[in-house]
Structure formats: C-alpha cells, structure tokens
Amino acid sequence: MRILVTGNAGFIGYHVARRLLERGDSVIGFDVVNDYYDPTLKEARLKRLDETAASSSGEYHFVRANLADRDAVDACFATHRPDRVIHLAAQAGVRYSIENPHAYVESNIVAYTNILEACRHTEVEHLTYASTSSVYGANTNMPFSEHRPADHPLQFYAATKRANELMAHSYSHLFRLPTTGLRFFTVYGPWGRPDMALFLFTRNILAGKPITLFNHGNHTRDFTFVEDIAEGVIRASDQPAAPNAEWDSANPDPATSNAPWRLFNIGNNNPVKLTAYVEALEEALGRKAIIERLPLQPGDVPDTFADTTALETAVGYRPATTVKAGVGAFVDWYREYYESVAS
Template sequence: MRILLTGVAGFIGYHTCKQLLARGDTVVGVDNLNDYYDVRLKQARLERLAQCDADPAVPGRFAFRKTDLADADRIREIFDEGFERVIHLAAQAGVRYSLENPQTYIDSNVTGFLNVLEGCRYNDVGHLVYASTSSVYGANTQMPFTEHEPADHPLAIYGATKRANELMAHSYAHLFGLPCTGLRFFTVYGPWGRPDMALFLFTRKILAGEPIQVFNHGHHQRDFTFVEDIAEGVIRVCDRPAAANPEWDSDAPDPATSHVPWRIFNIGNNRPVQLLDYIRVLEECLGRKAEMEMLPLQPGDVPDTWASADDLAAAVGYQPSTPVEEGVRRFVDWYRDYYGV
C-alpha cells in the first residue's frame, strides 16, 4: 500500500516505517525534526530508513517530507499525493515536559491532529491509525486498564491532548465516515529510543558513574513493551480498518467502540514490571550497579500502568513476544554500538 506516516524520524515511527518497507509498502514520512531531543539521532534514523529503501529492484519506496503538522497548507499539499492509509505517530511526547511547555502540546497534538483529520477527510483515506497513550487513564486505578472503562481524568496536559485526539477522531468517523483507530501505547522501549525516556537516561548515567533519579521511590509498576512488538501491532491494525459496532448501545455506551467506524485499543505487553526489577535487569546487562537517588512521585505521573490487550489480540492477533530481559539487552547492545561505549 501507499502509506503516509507522521513522526517517521521518531522512535516508534522509525521502527514502524522499517517494518512497512520490509514488507513492500511505499511510505511517505513526515517529521518536523524539532529539537525536543538530539536531532542527530532523528537524522540517523532517517539515514537508516534510506538504506532500507536501497533495493535497486524496487527503488523509491521511501520519501521524506520535513514538515510541521501545524502548517495546514503544507499538510494539504502532502495529502494531495494520495494515500490508502495514514499512520499518525507524530506528537509532542512526555509528561514532565508538558508541565513547563503546555502550548507546544496544543500546537502539535491538537492543531496538528486536526490537520491530519482534514487531510484524511478530503482525500478518501481508507483508514487512519493514530497514537494515543496510557496517560489518558490518569486517575484510574482499576488494573489492568481496559478500553471499555471511561478514561476521562488525565493528570497532565499530554494525556488530555491525546484524549482530545480520540474524541476528535470519533467526530470525523461520525460526520464523514472516516475509519479511525486509536492505539493507547504503554511505556515503549528498545533500540533507537528517545533520550528523555527512563531506560536511555538510566543507561547513560550508570555508564557515566552518575546517580539515577528513581521517582516514587521505585514503587512504579509499568507495562514495558518492546518497540518492535509495538510496530508490528500498529501495522496489523493499519491493515484492518475500524468498523462500526452493530451492538453498540447509546443507553449503555461502550467507550472502546461506537455506532460509527471508530475503535480504541490498548497496545501493551500485558505483563507489568516493577521499576526496581527493570533497573536490576539493566544492571545485569550493563555489568554495573546503579547508584539510586530515591525521589517522590512527580506531578502528572501515575503510579502504575498495566494494559489489558485482549481486544487487540482478538482483533488482529497481536501477541507481544519480547521479554524485558531480552528487550533491555537489545537496547544496551544498540546503545553501546551507537555511542561507542
């Protein structure tokens, strides 16, 4: 298929694009290459994607467009190129950054998403798959988190913008028949990850002999999910356009489905791990002990996440297969190679 992939130079975008190219799809990738973290890492991902597209038998299956999603005119021009599917992974991520820079999240996650919806609306896109987040569950404490329970109490503006995306997508599915599927990601990790994420920060500091900051005194529980498993799930969903639920009842509405072609799925490992156990695995892979600075829970953070991914497994056969021990080892191997440590 011919697919538009936003956030292509990002962590999940890179892995998703790599798998799409490997199976023979044509991908036009969009990214603004902002400086939220080291742009050189984003450029290195793009260089690797260009190498994936170096097959002389099928040239030109990957093209990159440096564009900000908030630029409505430029996004319209890109959509005019024609796409069967859109995978929207671009976003301003991170809970802690949102405490100091909330406007950035509105520009990228709300205005940018509106421009993507409009592009899909006017160009007969067959399916929009977009990134949501486990942060939408916010104050929810019933575990595991399920899509069939309300998620209307996010604790940070990041989660609030992603919940807004889910609602905006529903309105376009209702008004224009646009099939939309939202994926709530749960703590994705792995090679080529973001430098602001815990595994990256911990690895850098442990190797440098510096203390790591462990929030909530290490009592976090996270549903750590390996990035290649995530990318496979995204592609499986992309291949299966959202459909209306004929049994949806407006008197007892199911938050995960609708009477229109709109769907929400959790995408996680369904195996929560204590943060201290995660750090222990990292120590074993690095061959070094971590010096830990224990700190209280940060504003906007939730103590625990745990995804019920049963619906996604039933719908598209999603079965994450990478244990944390293997996933962390593969990240450490990549980190040592990329940074020459």
C-alpha cells in the same frame, strides 16, 4: 499500498516506517525534525530509512515540514494520495507538558486537526493514530481496559491525547472515516528517545552517576518493546475499523457507537516493578547503578497494566518480548550507536 507515516524520524515512527518498507509498501514520511531532543539521532534514523528503502521494492518519499502547517499537510496529501495514514507524530513527554503546554496544543491538537481534515477530504481508507496509557490518569482499576472511562487525565499531555481519541470519533461519526487509536504502554528499545528513562539510566550508569527513581522506585509499568509496538501498529492499520455490527439504532446503547472507530491498548500485559527494570539493565551493562530515590512527581501515574484482550481479538497479536530481552537489545544498540558516533 501507499502509507503516510507521520513522525517517521521519531522513535516509534522510525520502526514502523522501516518495517513497512521491508515488506514492500510505499511509504511517505512526514516529520519536522525539531530539537526537542538531539536532532542528530533523528537524522541517523532518517539515514537508516534511506538505506532500507534502497534495498526494498517499495517507494520512499520524505517530507520535512511541520504538521501544524495546514498548507504543507494539504500539499503532501494532494501530491502523494496515501491510501492509509499512520499518525505517530506528537509532542511527547509527561513532565515537559507541565513546562510548555503550548507545544502540545500545536503538535497534538492543531496538527492532529490538519491530519483529520486531510484524511477526510482525500478519502483515506484508514487512519491509525498514537494515544497513550497516560489517558487512564486517576483510574486505579487494573488492568486498564478500553471499556472503562478515561476522563481524569493527570497531565496536559494525556489530556491532549484523550482529546485526539474524541476528535477521531467525531470524524468517524460525521464522515465515516475509519479510525483506530492505540494506547501505548511505556515503550522502550533501540533508537529510543534520550529523554526516556532507559536512555537516561544507561547513560548515567555507564558514567558512574546516580539514577533517579521517583516514587522511591515503587512504580510498576507495563513495559512494551518497540518492535512489538511496531508489529501491533501495522496489524491494526492493515485491518480498518468498521461500524459496530451489534449496534441497534432502535435501542442504542449510549456507552457504544456505530461509528467506524475503535481503541486498543498495546502493552505487554505483564507489569514490572521499576526496580526490576533497573536490575535487568544492570545485568545487561555489567555494572551496578547508584540509586537516588525521590517522592512521586506531579503528574506521574504510579502503576500501569494493559488489558490487551481487544487487540488480540481484533488483530491476532499480543506483545510478548520480556524486559530482560528488550533491555538487552537496547544496550546492544546503545553501545554500537555511541561507539560509531564517537569514532
């Protein structure tokens, strides 16, 4: 199987690409490797993928280019002819979208359009793409379900990802392109992004500096370990979306569709208070945090909680790594990685 993984130098993309290589698939990675955060970490991920590929039975090719460059995307598809696409490249970050919305238009709208068009014209058998729990926005009906509206995003980042879901539906309807959108819930773990809370907390605790808990630490999050996310992504990709068998063309339900299009939550189905997350980190580090509590920030969602029933039914998988185990794995990686960098 030839699988294009966009954003393979990124956090989730790295884990997905590595697992595909380990099972023997041929992987085409595509990443611009920008400086939104330390490119050294991205290059280290790419080096690990090279090492994994060298010991695997699948082929590995890496394209260093911008997905917003239509010619580069078209050339990649023409050269490598992927059977499936796992599109994980995006401009992430809730607060950064307030500062620099244009970056989100380029990475999350223009680049995504290029991917849809390339999939359409090369008859890709399945497009699986990243969305986010942030699309639920002002919705306070817990747990979040894919069957409820997600029409009131609270930040521009979430708005662009909701747009991706709707754009996918139009291509699924018009061109019968099978698409699966995956709404990720607070992903964390080894090789994470330096702008993520767990990374920032770990760095500051080890340095004896305060950590900031917004909303006075009263957030709850459905923290999901990155290896669980990678497993869910690959299982979803392996089972292409199909038209709704129960669709009645004579009496259509306006709330559903017969397009080969679907959305899944991927979360731990077990929300945890942010303060408990910090306690797990303190235990793993063997140090107490100095905590500064501040009000809720613009665009922040107070609570997230994933209903994962649809994912379990469709692909037979449900994330289950506990916060204690996941945070411990992150701390082990963090110490090892930064010790090797320092040496």
